[in-house]
Amino acid sequence: MLTDITKTLYRRYFDTDPSPFISEAFLGLVENKTERLIRLMDEEEKSIGLILGLKDDILCSPFSAPFGGFHYTHEHVSYSVIFNYLSDLKLFVNEQGFKRVVITLPPNPYQNNMNAKFINAFVRLGFTMATPDIQNCVNLKKFDGNWTKNTVGQNCRRAIKHQLSCSIVTDEASRKDAYDVIFRNRVEQERKIHMTLEDILKVNEILPVDFFLVKDSDGCNIGAGIFYRGHSKIVQGIFLGDDMEKRSLGIIDFLVMNIYEHYKKMDFDYIDLGISSMCGDPNVGLIRFKEIHNCETSLRFTFWWNPGNNQSFQINPKK
Structure with missing residues (x-):
């Protein structure tokens, strides 16, 4: 009972x-x-x-x-x-x-x-x-710097050639910069964002939240990611976004590469990149995007x- x-x-x-x-x-x-x-x-x-x-x-x-x-x-x-x-x-x-x-x-x-x-x-x-949702996770124990699709590596090399930089930012202004990149990306794609920066910072009070920021050679903010570290072996990806006008620079692939390498060095086992469906209805493009970035697909x-x-x-x- x-x-x-x-x-x-x-x-x-x-x-x-x-x-x-x-x-x-x-x-x-x-x-x-x-x-x-x-x-x-x-x-x-x-x-x-x-x-x-x-x-x-x-x-x-x-x-x-x-x-x-x-x-x-x-x-x-x-x-x-x-x-x-x-x-x-x-x-x-x-x-x-x-x-x-x-x-x-x-x-x-x-x-x-x-x-x-x-x-x-x-x-x-x-x-x-x-209807089960499509779930994607990256097994960092298997990640060796090689990609399921060769174009991901090509884009990363293009980003490096164009002198893009990626770093974790911790100051208030840079965190806002990272959030603003993601917010603009969502607006341009007509996708809702269900958390404000204030919401995310409240989560940061109870578990570590990492803000990644990509800059171009002129120092402009062109890519960002936000990840939770609330588990000893699993990181959770919350948001990724880029400047769509400069997407040809390979921003997202470069950002993803840096994120994977960062958490692998921290000895995490998985990155949980969330679901690629809504109420069981698959987002085919999102599934493909995650799978070419070495995600394993399962069900939630x-x-x-x-x-x-x-x-x-x-x-x-x-x-």
């Missing part, structure tokens, strides 16, 4: 976070976007936990982040424990009179073993699976359940 417990008790059992988006620091930053937080644990089993945001009688993980997911005591929690937890989650939603529970799991690099068990149990228990899963789609059959988790 799942119980909504206090933060103090919850963190007594779950003191590490599989991803930064279910850390107390991050949840505290976005808590004002939900009515309240609910922390669910079986007080007898104590090996799996889930923090959900409640809004309009719907429970969500995440409620303001790319993905949410579960806490657990270790990666080898028994399948039957996971199955029973999700069974009890359905009972909790039903008994409390909530309309729905929605959970987006992290990409595989964050928790490959647990994802396989959770996804299987979600399906067997009758949760509805949304979202499941939901409400009392209206309950299953009448029973499943034995040991089978």
Whole structure:
């Protein structure tokens, strides 16, 4: 039986976070976007936990982040424990009179073993699976400076020939310069940007945020990237952008090369470049862009359940 417990008790059992988006620091930053937080644990089993945001009688993980997911005591929690937890989650939603529970799991690099068990149990228990989103990550352990497509390397050499420079910037003015490059790029492509510079700097108060800035030989700002370092082995790419009028200089390829090399030297294993689809609808061009920059393509899963789609059959988790 799942119980909504206090933060103090919850963190007594779950003191590490599989991803930064279910850390107390991050949840505290976005808590004002939900009515309240609910922390669910079986007080007898104590090996799996889930923090959900409640809004309009719907429970969500995440409620303001790319993905949410579960806490657990270790990666080898028994399948039957996971199955029973999700069974009890359905009972909790039903008994409390909530309309729905929605959970987006992290990409595989964050928790490959647990994802396989959770996804299987979600399906067997009758949760509805949304069309999976296309997810792209760079395996830095495999990156050796060679590219899937030769033109990427050619563009990098062109950028170097034109004396482009790339550096991490930390002062207030340069961070604004980096954000402005990205903002202009989004406007020119008629794409929305859902975070202000102030939003990003608030995140920087709880986890490191890196601002990359590319300049041309005249010192003009022509490319930028913003990345989160909220995980010990995985960096998350938030924004990339360039001056579209000067794109022929190879700005983005040069920027990506410098970012990969920087985080590989810092001994990170992966760069999470996020999804390349929206609600399951693929952005073919974006997938191609990421894959020619050595990304591995996988799936990110979202499941939901409400009392209206309950299953009448029973499943034995040991089978």
